[in-house]
Amino acid sequence: xARIIDTENKNLIGDNVKKYRQQQKLSQQLLxxxxxxxxxxxxxxxxxxxxxxxxxxxxxxxYGLSKVLGxxxxxxxxxxxxx
Numbered sequence: 601x602a603r604i605i606d607t608e609n610k611n612l613i614g615d616n617v618k619k620y621r622q623q624q625k626l627s628q629q630l631l632x633x634x635x636x637x638x639x640x641x642x643x644x645x646x647x648x649x650x651x652x653x654x655x656x657x658x659x660x661x662x663y664g665l666s667k668v669l670g671x672x673x674x675x676x677x678x679x680x681x682x683x
Contacts (some may be wrong), residue, residue, distance in 0.1 A: 614653040620669040621664045631668060640664035
């Protein structure tokens with residue numbers, strides 16, 4: 601069954617993913633590569649779409665992003681702007 605999201609933004613963490621990635625001077629490709637070492641496959645293009653909030657994020661992906669970026673999940677959800 602297709603997921604229906606009634607807003608333009610498909611996730612709440614895109615801004616924070618980008619912020620923490622850039623603070624650590626990681627490219628989108630390097631972030632993708634590091635996620636792959638955890639068995640989480642998000643291509644560079646999908647990282648871009650997460651950051652611009654045009655792609656949803658699964659709970660497993662959220663966990664992996666938290667681990668790779670070295671921040672608690674709560675920090676990825678901090679200061680979110682809801683639609």
